[in-house]
Amino acid sequence: MRAVVVDASQELTVADVPEPAAGPGEVLIEAEAIGVGYMDVMRLRDGSTSAGSIPGLEVLGRVRAAGSGVPEGLIGRRVLAQPDFGGYAEQVAVGADRLLPVPDGADPVEMVALGLNxxxxxxxxxxxxxxxxxxxxxxxxxxxxxxxxxxxxxxxxxxxxxxxxxxxxxxxxxxxxxxxxxxxxxxxxxxxxxxxxxxxxxxxxxxxxxxxxxxxxxxxxxxxxxxxxxxxxxxxxxxxxxxxxxxxxxxxxSVAPEERGKSWERVLALHDGGGLAAVLDRSFPLTEAAAALQWVERGKSFGKVVLLQGQQRFP
Ligand SMILES: NC(=O)c1ccc[n+]([C@@H]2O[C@H](COP(=O)([O-])OP(=O)(O)OC[C@H]3O[C@@H](n4cnc5c(N)ncnc54)[C@H](OP(=O)(O)O)[C@@H]3O)[C@@H](O)[C@H]2O)c1
CATH class of the missing domain: 3.40.50.720 (NAD(P)-binding Rossmann-like Domain)
Known part of the structure; x- marks a missing residue:
């Protein structure tokens, strides 16, 4: 699969890497929209991201496979996943306790624009x-x-x-x-x-x-x-x-999964009630993750920057 990998000089490059597999307690997600934020910039700049690793803390996509101990009913569901790394890729394996539900019919880009932020x-x-x-x-x-x-x-x-x-x-x-x-x-x-x-x-x-x-x-x-x-x-x-x-x-x-879940419920309720709008700045194709990160680092974005599979969709 295609992924964005950190090289030895802490730059991002696009590479073909082996597809991950869902281990025990994990699910495999096929990414549709991937969140980019200043946290990604900070992690890259402070050198805490090791060469060869895949950045990315936030992925919206469908569950394609479930590892042992994970209910099979999750397969096919659209979720918001919050892995520690690995999000800048076509697929990511993530613990099932790192998933938040996404309502049927919700816009994937809007959901990731809310997401972690x-x-x-x-x-x-x-x-x-x-x-x-x-x-x-x-x-x-x-x-x-x-x-x-x-x-x-x-x-x-x-x-x-x-x-x-x-x-x-x-x-x-x-x-x-x-x-x-x-x-x-x-x-x-x-x-x-x-x-x-x-x-x-x-x-x-x-x-x-x-x-x-x-x-x-x-x-x-x-x-x-x-x-x-x-x-x-x-x-x-x-x-x-x-x-x-x-x-x-x-x-x-520091927030336990149960508390995250309750907070996400309050976010969705506010969004449904018209009190909270997702604010999208712009999207980049996954393969242009380096440009997306530079855009955020320059402080020009207003709201959320998102990576999409395929071509740029907005503004
Ligand atoms: N607490 C957590 O769990 C958590 C999770 C994720 C991220 N974060 C952190 O939260 C911070 C914000 O993330 P973000 O994704 O919202 O960042 P962002 O989209 O880049 O927004 C930061 C905003 O701060 C303002 N700003 C930039 N440099 C500044 C400066 N030197 N002095 C004053 N204002 C400045 C800019 O807005 P204006 O130009 O409009 O002022 C900029 O748009 C980051 O440090 C990130 O690592 C925390």
């Missing part, structure tokens, strides 16, 4: 207990996770301020429900104070964003596009102890 966004909003009327700031709001966090917080009745980098992106975020926007490239743009900050960026500016929390505010770090926060990041929490601020990290890797 929606679970991060929903998990971050859920864990910070966003309530109606809360003021929520979303950093990285134009990204794959951010466009969904903006909508999910809005759907909970929050007043969302989206941080972004251009008037065009700001306008698109307002159309998705952001009440206000801040352009991070314009020093004259001012922030307010917030009950919740959803931060997909991190980096050296975490500390100044922590200063924006109102009493009993919650700050969730769920990404690191901007790098590692500085060493003095906790100083505002200690100095303003009387405000009872909470700083928490949220990684999907």
């Amino acid at each position: 929606a679970l991060v966004a929903e998990g971050a909003v859920h864990r910070t207990g966003v309530l109606p009327g809360d003021r929520v700031l979303v950093r990285g709001a134009g990204g794959g996770i951010g466009v969904l966090a903006t909508q999910i917080a809005r759907a909970r009745g929050a007043e969302v301020t989206a941080v972004t980098s251009s008037p065009e992106r700001a306008e698109r975020l307002r159309a998705l429900g952001a009440a206000k926007t801040v352009d991070r490239t314009r020093p004259e743009d001012t922030y307010g104070t917030y009950d919740v900050v959803v931060d997909t960026v991190a980096g050296p500016r975490v500390r100044e964003h922590l200063e924006l929390l109102r009493p009993n505010g919650r700050y969730v770090l769920c990404g690191g596009v901007g790098g590692v926060p500085g060493p003095d990041v906790f100083e505002p929490l200690l100095r303003d102890f009387h405000r009872s601020s909470t700083l928490l990290a949220f990684s999907l890797r």
Whole structure:
């Protein structure tokens, strides 16, 4: 089968590789749409992806075979699979506990555009207990996770301020429900104070964003596009102890399958009810995965980038 493989210089190349087989507890998925996100960029750039391995954390496709211990009834079902690696390929073998159901008739590209990003966004909003009327700031709001966090917080009745980098992106975020926007490239743009900050960026500016929390505010770090926060990041929490601020990290890797399943149910219910739209940036053929990753790394995408078998489908 065709797959996208990491070579010795950490570049992506297209190769013919042996088809995987479903081992015990696994299913074999035939991929239709494959999610690309900043996590793929980070893994490639930090050297944690070994030469010869196949990247890819998120695949929507049909179950073609089931290994021992897996119900045969899964065969033929369309699922969203979240393997640790191996997703940039025509087929992937993945543990049956890494599958999420996809409703009949759902658009595969929309489902993968929600996928992992929606679970991060929903998990971050859920864990910070966003309530109606809360003021929520979303950093990285134009990204794959951010466009969904903006909508999910809005759907909970929050007043969302989206941080972004251009008037065009700001306008698109307002159309998705952001009440206000801040352009991070314009020093004259001012922030307010917030009950919740959803931060997909991190980096050296975490500390100044922590200063924006109102009493009993919650700050969730769920990404690191901007790098590692500085060493003095906790100083505002200690100095303003009387405000009872909470700083928490949220990684999907820590979320048990049952909790993931419940979060996915909430995502689908919101999507069905019109409160959450998948935001597709563009698709690339699987064989152009390197270009897709470069596109995400350049920070130009708005919403989700997807790899498809065959030719480019959108925009
Ligand atoms: N917690 C988890 O379990 C989990 C799971 C998957 C991914 N992640 C992480 O979440 C982060 C976001 O992923 P994503 O796929 O949503 O990324 P993305 O689509 O590339 O979006 C990130 C957005 O952040 C903004 N941005 C980029 N560089 C920035 C900078 N230096 N300072 C401030 N803002 C900047 C850009 O939006 P604007 O230009 O509009 O500001 C960009 O669109 C990544 O670090 C990824 O590894 C976490």
